[in-house]
Amino acid sequence: MSTRIAMNGESRLVDAGPNTPLLYVLRNDLGLNGPKFGCGLGQCGACAAIVGGTLVRTCSIPLRDVGTDDVTTLEGLGSVENPHALQKAFIAEQAAQCGYCTNGIIMAAKVLLDRNSNPDDEEIKDALANHLCRCGVHNRVVRAVRRAAVELAR
């Protein structure tokens, strides 16, 4: 069964059942790597993407609920050649070790900066409170989000 979704600025046709969790559509039908499988339970945040301006755990939302909303993934923010301010800031602060959880953290930070262009450290930590990182780069992440906010304000 074919469904049309708006993904990273393009209209794409996917051949997946309406109950398919969005994560597997993004990863396996659309070939994206940003959203990661972490728990399948909506607990860790590794799979997060932005759907209609809202941060979504893609493991826990079926394709049918996406509708006509725009879906933005990590790939939609920027590339190695042309990175988004957040991606640049994460590189500058070396705000990753394994990098596995970073997808969801960057997407959550994007949603935060879209509504609050100048968050303080507490606001950043609160926005990321439901994103788990096991390597312990939290303080670098907070610095990177602050750095990106400054860059975006210029």
Added chain:
Amino acid sequence: MTDLALSRRRFAQGLGIVVATFARTARSAIGQAPSNLPFSLRNNRKLEGWIRLEPDNSVVIFTGKVELGQGAAGAETRAILLAAAARRFDLPETQLKAMAGSVVAPDGRRATYWQIASEKPEMFRREIAANFAPKRPADYRIVGQSINRTDLPAKLTGRASYTQDMRLPEMVFARVVRAPRDGAKLTALDDTAVRSLPGVIAVIRDGNFLAVAAEREEQAIVARSALASGARWSDDGISLPDMSNLAEELRELRSETSVVGTAGQTEPVPPGAKRISAEYTRSYVSHGSIEPSCAVALLKNGHMTVWSHTQGVFPLRGDLAKVLGIQNTEVDVIHTPGSGCYGHNGADDVALDAALVARAVQGRPVKLQWMRDDEFARAPLGPAMTTKVEAALSSEGRIVDWSYDVWSNSHAMRPGQAGGVNLLAAWDLKVPFAKSPPPRIPQPFGDGDRNAVPPYELPRKKIRNHLLLDTPIRNGSFRTLGAHGNVFAIESFMDELAEAAGLDPVAFRLAHLKDPRARAVIEAAAATAGWNAGAKGDGRRGRGFAYSRYKTIGLYAAVVVDVNIDRNSGIVRVPRVVIAADIGSVVNPDGARNQLEGGIVQAVSVTLKEQVTFDRHQITSRDWAGYPILTFPEVPSIEVVLMNRGEPSLGAGEGSLAPTSAALANAFAHATGRRLRLLPMTPERVKAALA
């Protein structure tokens, strides 16, 4: 066969090669007379087995290890090139410089390494002599600089980077259905409903091993649930310990006792000394990798290829071949990155799972990823540990006797070890393989007894390791092995002794230490944190100190932890941590800081929150709600002081964890006057301690 594993981030003094990992080492080599060559070099002496100049003007370094981020230099290869260039230019070697891939003469003539090598390629076909000096620190141009990692831009923009990102033509997706506990048998299976589900290609059963393959990933996940519903398991296996009585239950298991440190036993303890004792326990700890383990396997034309985020491709290959009943040469294991593993998680197990499914769907690649509960409930865990320590204090406040016992399962149960196979599915097959027995790893590396020998000057001491032989819960390597439990115990007890002696904890430690590098990190941490001897906790706020030298021969670390305690909720917050670390020569300062910081965050998490929970039948913490870890709002600010001594590098990845746990426990005792000797320091335990 070789035994696994003793040393991470071992520095090759003779060659200046930094290899990062658990080296595979012949057991006999461990007992040999000390040599300046690391085990891996002693066992693999061919120079070309380590470093080669390739025709495309690249250098290939064969570390035999998979851990990311290792730096490597090849002093011996460079020396050979310099000698050859001296002949070419007819100049003495001392006038030549090797830099950026070329040898340069003072008159401007230059030749690249590859030009020199092409004249006489056989110059490298020799055994490693290990008599060439590595570059002098004064000549370093890259070592000592903070250099950004080259892999991060791809990972941070969603380029394919991980095992999970592999997509091969005709690939199928698979999932496993596991028994609720180790040792349980599959007594009945009704898979008729599963076989008619959309997309299902194969249901694989071999004894108690059960898996399903489907065309699409979500189909495999649905099929897994259906298959689990149709499976009945026995309740075999030994009873799990009573969580509420963990220390005693561990001590009742069968064990093998060895004395791993002793001094002054023929001398009597001075009369009149004050004797003090205490017990400390830590719970079972999960690696908590964010990614449930994943592997891709393909059986094609009789050859098995497995892509895996294992920490040891060679040991895994050997055990895969053994279980699959084929030759080593018929299996390739290719390393692809996974999420952080912090030791031995499910990576190796899932590789065998994928290979077993690949055998059933020959010609098609299989991507098999564990679900969250597979990882939490069935991957190896950092074993629980319990310790008893007793010491005697002289009237001058000196430790005059020390007695220590640690009870723990082995923390070293990896693939590649002798006497069996350490892969989960191998124990479940119709024709099962036996688990390898625990290795006997001598000091200073140790296993459950890693860091059990205190770093202090003690005139009289006896340290016993009780290696537990029954394994009610699956055990494995988690960051620092036994060092975490031992340093927590020793450093907690040092504070208890200091208090009994009426001395400041920092001064008390310094009074028992001669090593100037140990003293230097302690003084640096105290100075940076603004340590105030004699300061009193106020019931809510306090500050704690701890010191350790990881693995006895690794990095030196001293840590100061501040705590803030909510006495009503029992919640302990850590606003600030200061660490002073001497990791020898610092190769990449920012990378070292990142590792030290990460260890501190993980330690605060383990100390305050983490315990695998279980009833008498099975593990019950199977998701992140059941196994919470530290979150962004709870992470402390961290200050790192790097001593940067011009000594061999000692590694930075593990040494911050254990002293942070101990300093946090000491901070709690300083704040409240009550001591928690059982980790984690959950709100319930805090409230009980303060009641």
